[in-house]
Amino acid sequence: MIKEISSLQNDLVKEIIQLQEKSRIRKQKGRFIIEGHREISLAIEGGYDIEQFLFCEEIIDRSVLEQLLSSYHVVKPGLVKLSLKVYQKIAHRKTTEGIVAIAVSKNLLLSNLNLSNNALILVAEASEKPGNIGALLRTADAAHLDAVIIANPKTDLYNPNIIRSSVGCVFTNQIAMGSTDEILNLLQKKQINIFTAALDDRSVPYHTMDYTKPSAVVVGTEATGLSEQWLESATENVIIPMQGKIDSLNVSVSAAIVIFEAKRQRGFKR
Numbered sequence: 001m002i003k004e005i006s007s008l009q010n011d012l013v014k015e016i017i018q019l020q021e022k023s024r025i026r027k028q029k030g031r032f033i034i035e036g037h038r039e040i041s042l043a044i045e046g047g048y049d050i051e052q053f054l055f056c057e058e059i060i061d062r063s064v065l066e067q068l069l070s071s072y073h074v075v076k077p078g079l080v081k082l083s084l085k086v087y088q089k090i091a092h093r094k095t096t097e098g099i100v101a102i103a104v105s106k107n108l109l110l111s112n113l114n115l116s117n118n119a120l121i122l123v124a125e126a127s128e129k130p131g132n133i134g135a136l137l138r139t140a141d142a143a144h145l146d147a148v149i150i151a152n153p154k155t156d157l158y159n160p161n162i163i164r165s166s167v168g169c170v171f172t173n174q175i176a177m178g179s180t181d182e183i184l185n186l187l188q189k190k191q192i193n194i195f196t197a198a199l200d201d202r203s204v205p206y207h208t209m210d211y212t213k214p215s216a217v218v219v220g221t222e223a224t225g226l227s228e229q230w231l232e233s234a235t236e237n238v239i240i241p242m243q244g245k246i247d248s249l250n251v252s253v254s255a256a257i258v259i260f261e262a263k264r265q266r267g268f269k270r
């Protein structure tokens with residue numbers, strides 16, 4: 001049975017807006033909003049539970065909705081038809097295909113990670129800007145990393161801006177969060193080499209390292225870099241040699257350079 005909503009004052013509409021705008025509400029309810037066919041499809045493939053599809057019949061191609069519904073073979077998500085006015089109120093993007101979803105958040109515990117025997121991991125410390133987090137997740141997806149771990153997180157992973165900037169790679173990567181102490185303990189316990197990207201006198205050129213063994217590439221923020229705890233705990237601090245007048249790259253670019261050197265050493269082929 002399809003519910004219909006045409007009023008901007010509807011309680012569900014108000015709840016969706018809160019879930020989009022307030023991290024506190026997302027954490028409290030354990031729910032978040034996904035916007036767009038591609039992102040919703042990736043979330044379903046990534047094992048996320050969808051509670052409701054909300055669609056605008058004036059925008060969506062009905063085959064898109066049917067395709068998404070066919071992904072569920074047991075309990076189908078609820079369906080809510082929105083008027084164009086209501087959809088335009090809740091949609092953050094102008095180019096989504098007339099559909100949003102209410103999804104259930106995952107528990108991002110370190111203990112839930114399933115790592116291979118020769119893991120290649122990206123660790124991002126204190127990442128705050130949604131655009132940077134999204135770009136890091138896209139890099140991780142492109143390199144098919146074992147996991148992305150966010151140390152001392154400053155931003156809610158289910159922030160709509162992260163989902164948008166990651167083009168859905170929030171759902172394609174294995175992700176966990178924890179404190180620096182917790183993550184270091186995990187890496188050391190599993191004997192994973194730690195390579196920290198740092199503008200530091202102790203750093204050596206990134207391409208001189210051996211990444212063929214279990215490895216974690218660790219990056220910090222563009223403003224402050226990595227904390228001393230990471231630098232002191234590293235197997236090696238690495239640097240990307242530069243010839244220009246500036247001495248820094250965007251964090252996602254730096255991560256990609258080191259990660260794909262690791263993939264090259266491991267015999268990466270398309």
